[in-house]
Amino acid sequence: MSDTDRPHAPSAPETPRPLAEPGLATRHRERRRLPRHVVVALPLALTGLISLLLSGNALRPFEIVTTIEARMASKSDYFRDPEVRRLLLKHGLRVDIHRLGSRGIATQSLRGMDVVFPSGQPAAKLILDRQERSVRSVRPFVSPLVLGTFRDYAETLVRAGAASPQPAPGGGRTLYYDLDMEKFTRLLDGRDDDGRDDDGRDTADQDGDGTLERIDTWNGIGFDENGTHSNSGRVLVRTSNVCESNAAGTYLSILAFVKNDGSTPGAGQTDRKKAAQQALDVARRIKPLIDVQGMWADEQAESYLSALGESIAPISLIYEHQYLAHQIDYERAHHSQDASRVLLYPTPYALTEPQLISLSGKGDRLVDLIERDPELRRRAIELGFRVRSSGEDGTSGQLNSYLGDHGIQVPTPNRDQTKVYEPELDVLQEIINYVGNCPPPVLDAP
Incomplete structure (x- = not known):
């Protein structure tokens, strides 16, 4: 029997082999590095974040900013400051400024406005008289009316x-001059003390229409004596529109x-x-002193302080704070005073008191802030304003200290402290309307 035919004994069952535990293969990847520009910027970002946290401004982008609609005259310079x-x-708070002269604000529609900021009391009174409810207001600072030349x-x-x-300190060139307005108006109207012009001709107004025969010229009073320059133009003061501007209206008060x-x-x-008759008589006498300038000009400070200021007008009607703010900026940029531009302080003088008037709840917030915030008051001084304090007309001490600390000559009060008080509103309106041939006001419909 062959081996293939022999029966085989049953074999023992095979024991299953234990399965090997699968191994977990790992791949080693290089760690990604931050881009170099991110690494460079990261410390700056962290520094900025820390500054925001310390200043309390970290959540500023998420806060609601209230926009206040405001109509303002020349004192909008303050709210435009960065x-x-x-x-x-x-x-x-954010203030959206609509620029208009003070009397223009007072005589036109105020619909949609939250605050108005006329530059003087006559316009402010006109506005307040139009309100049907009690309103909040503040007079944060004062500024003398001056002539820039x-x-x-x-x-x-x-x-x-x-x-x-x-x-001037140390006997240097002064920035400030006192102007005798009585003598200056004689240069404007060409008359001498006895009612005759410089050539001895009678310049009395025979017709009563306010027309004068001649006006003094700059060369006529000696401007060309040194032979280096000449100006045969009239001696006059360039003003803004008397129908719209508080500065021009205040200047009329001085002349009157x-x-x-x-x-x-x-x-x-x-x-x-x-x-009213007295106002009209005075208005006839001062109208020629204004009419000689021809067409009304806009706000004067920008023109006067521009590079072409001297060619635009020899004398411009401005506010003191506008000139002082220019000197502060000029000293910061050039480390010296702008000695070519000077101020004439008129005697008698007029002090203007701008008044911020609220017309809505949002306006109340701004008035309250301007009234109580020390940082905003400090900034007003840095912009050349005389900030009101404790009910006084103005605080000159803080402004004078700031000017002195920045190398700018401090103006000194004239010994003659005669102050012009504006006429009552109806009288002033009579003078302004006659001199300016002003159109009737456009008030809100009832």
Whole structure:
């Protein structure tokens, strides 16, 4: 029997082999590095974040900013200042400015406005008289009305006997002159003390229409004496529109005070018809002093402080703070004073008091902030304003200290402190309307 035919014994069952535990293969990847520009910027980002946290501004992008619609005149310079805008944003406020002259604000529609900021009390009173509810308001600072000119013109007025220089520290060139308005108006109207012009001709207004025969020229009073320059143009003051501008209206008050023998037209007059007649008589006398400039100009400070300022107008009507703000900026940029531009401080003088008036709940927030925030008051001083304090007319000490600390000559008060008080509103309106041929006001419909 072959082996293939023999029966096989059953074999023992095979024991299953244990399965080997599968191994976990890992792949070693290189760790991604941050891009180099991210590494460089990271410390700056962290520094910025820390600054925001410390200043309390980390959540500023998520806060609601309230926009306040405002109509303002020249004092919009304050609210346009970048630092003031930053301080207001810190309190969640943004002011959208609609620029218009003070009297234009007072005599036109106020619909849609939250605040208005006329530059003086006559316009403010017109606005307040139109309100049907009690409103919040604040007068945060004051600014004297001044005449901006250039040194050669100021020195010509000194030689003509109408101006005198204020003393400068160390005997240097002064920035400020006192202007005798009574003598200056004689240069404007061409008359001498006895009512005759410089050539001895009678310049009395025979027709009563306010027309004068001649006006003094700059060369006529000695501007060309040194032979280096000449100007045969009239001696005049360039103003903005008397129908719209507080500055121009205040200037009219000064002229009216001088031409009314040193008294306010209509003051103490109980008969309103007689007061109006007195206003009209004075207006006829001062209208020629304004008309000589021709077409009304816009806000004067920008033109006066521009590179072409001297060619635009020898004398411009501005506010003191506008000139001082220019000197502060000029000293910061050039480390010296702008000695070519100087100020004429009129005597008698007029002090303007801009008034921020709220017309809505949002406006109340701005008025409250301007009234109580010390940072905003400090910034006003840095912009050349005399900030009101404790009910006084103005705080000059803080402003003078700031000017002195920045190498800018401090103006000194004239010994003659005669102040012009504006006429009562109806009298002033009579003068302005006559001089400016002003259109009727456009008020809100009832």
